[in-house]
Amino acid sequence: MVPPKSYYACQSCGHQSAKWLGRCPECGTWNSLVEETALAPRRQGWEGLPSAAKAQPLVKVEQAKKSAIQIGISELDRALGGGIVPGGVTLVGGDPGIGKSTLLLQALAGLSEREGIIALYVSGEESVTQTKLRADRLGLSPVNLYVLAETNLEAIFAQVDKVKPKVMVIDSVQTIYSSALDSPPGSISQVRETTARIIQLAKLATISTFLIGHVTKDGSLAGPRALEHLVDTVLYFEGEPGSSYRILRVAKNRFGPTDEIGVFEMGEAGLVCVADPSLLFLSERAANVPGSAVVPVLKGTRPVLLEIQALASSAAFGMPRRTALGVDANRVSMIMAVLDRRVGLNLAGTDLFVNVAGGVRIDEPAADLGIAAALASSLRNKPVEGGTVTFGEVGLTGEIRAIRRAELRIREAVKLGFTRCVLPVANEKEVGKLSDAQLVGARTLAQALEICLA
Ligand code: TYD
Numbered sequence: 256m257v258p259p260k261s262y263y264a265c266q267s268c269g270h271q272s273a274k275w276l277g278r279c280p281e282c283g284t285w286n287s288l289v290e291e292t293a294l295a296p297r298r299q300g301w302e303g304l305p306s307a308a309k310a311q312p313l314v315k316v317e318q319a320k321k322s323a324i325q326i327g328i329s330e331l332d333r334a335l336g337g338g339i340v341p342g343g344v345t346l347v348g349g350d351p352g353i354g355k356s357t358l359l360l361q362a363l364a365g366l367s368e369r370e371g372i373i374a375l376y377v378s379g380e381e382s383v384t385q386t387k388l389r390a391d392r393l394g395l396s397p398v399n400l401y402v403l404a405e406t407n408l409e410a411i412f413a414q415v416d417k418v419k420p421k422v423m424v425i426d427s428v429q430t431i432y433s434s435a436l437d438s439p440p441g442s443i444s445q446v447r448e449t450t451a452r453i454i455q456l457a458k459l460a461t462i463s464t465f466l467i468g469h470v471t472k473d474g475s476l477a478g479p480r481a482l483e484h485l486v487d488t489v490l491y492f493e494g495e496p497g498s499s500y501r502i503l504r505v506a507k508n509r510f511g512p513t514d515e516i517g518v519f520e521m522g523e524a525g526l527v528c529v530a531d532p533s534l535l536f537l538s539e540r541a542a543n544v545p546g547s548a549v550v551p552v553l554k555g556t557r558p559v560l561l562e563i564q565a566l567a568s569s570a571a572f573g574m575p576r577r578t579a580l581g582v583d584a585n586r587v588s589m590i591m592a593v594l595d596r597r598v599g600l601n602l603a604g605t606d607l608f609v610n611v612a613g614g615v616r617i618d619e620p621a622a623d624l625g626i627a628a629a630l631a632s633s634l635r636n637k638p639v640e641g642g643t644v645t646f647g648e649v650g651l652t653g654e655i656r657a658i659r660r661a662e663l664r665i666r667e668a669v670k671l672g673f674t675r676c677v678l679p680v681a682n683e684k685e686v687g688k689l690s691d692a693q694l695v696g697a698r699t700l701a702q703a704l705e706i707c708l709a
Pocket residue numbers: 349350351352353354355356357358389392393521522523524525526
């Protein structure tokens with residue numbers, strides 16, 4: 256018999272090498288190569304292929320009756336683009352303790368209760384009594400929800416065959432192992448193989464599946480990142496340490512938009528949807544303080560008001576520090592350059608920090624003007640007038656460019672009590688007159704800042 260072929264696999268990126276190396280040549284991570292044994296080669300050729308799938312004309316493919324099934328947890332449904340898709344596989348990543356198990360137990364319970372769907376919660380981390388305790392704590396007692404404490408993939412498949420669930424959670428992919436592989440649970444080859452086989456099962460038996468994956472601190476070893484390309488949807492569950500608020504961010508979605516966010520609060524009875532995130536993100540804002548500007552950004556279909564903070568302080572020595580959190584650092588550098596050259600603000604010898612309060616990321620050029628306003632406000636030590644919001648893209652010549660969906664943003668700001676909006680002239684013309692907000696159009700950054708800081 257040919258001895259099983261072994262190789263060294265990088266636990267960070269999956270690169271394979273015949274011999275051990277101290278540093279992965281692919282991703283540059285040190286000490287990440289671990290010996291793994293290859294699977295017996297699968298049969299090659301025509302006779303090895305399953306005969307079930309046949310090519311057919313697209314026009315003759317039957318239309319799915321109902322695309323998404325609502326879970327009933329509004330913020331989760333929003334992040335998923337309407338609900339779960341039959342046979343769809345969703346990866347939910349996040350730090351340990353952030354609330355992944357809680358959220359998905361609530362989701363399964365909701366689905367099985369509302370829709371009468373048979374649901375299976377497979378936990379490789381907790382015993383069934385622990386899961387029961389959690390469900391009791393959350394006040395859940397759905398009849399059609401099954402729990403299973405198991406880490407062996409083949410044993411899980413046997414139970415799936417018995418229970419025949421329509422929706423399933425695997426908590427977590429890092430604990431599940433397949434007997435077909437020698438490498439330990441959590442290694443990249445185990446995680447990849449088990450995920451691939453779970454996906455296969457989900458598609459064949461039309462089981463909507465959630466895979467939980469821990470993001471590890473040291474650059475996600477065999478973590479969710481290595482699986483992103485395999486699954487249909489990738490959600491990241493995030494939160495600031497010490498805060499009870501959680502944000503569900505969409506990193507990938509084959510069935511819906513990717514810029515949605517879901518906002519939750521972790522309480523005594525589990526995760527509760529936050530229906531009005533703007534209110535939450537602005538709740539701790541101190542009015543009339545220099546270095547703060549409010550911007551209405553679009554998160555998927557929903558406008559959300561966020562506070563951009565900036566701080567300028569004189570640099571102690573050498574190169575001044577430039578730090579940007581929650582916004583693209585390159586964009587911030589560009590805005591700083593425009594402030595320097597086109598507005599005439601002197602930034603040399605000043606440490607500059609920009610942060611989006613609440614831990615949300617902004618990746619819209621619409622926030623440029625807000626970033627510039629916060630920076631200028633801190634540099635001049637003059638607050639942006641309290642009832643003002645601002646948006647617009649800043650160009651390299653110092654011009655303010657129009658952005659999309661201005662009216663939707665203004666309406667959100669008005670709803671939260673803002674009375675004035677500084678915006679690109681083109682957007683002002685497009686929106687026209689709004690009775691409950693004063694719109695002030697600006698052509699250049701210098702003009703816009705004059706108005707904001709007046
Ligand atoms: P958990 O869902 O176990 O996190 P994960 O699966 O991502 O590791 O949640 C763990 C934390 O949530 C834990 O610190 C306790 C807290 N928690 C609540 O505050 N309220 C609740 O109702 C529950 C079930 C947990």
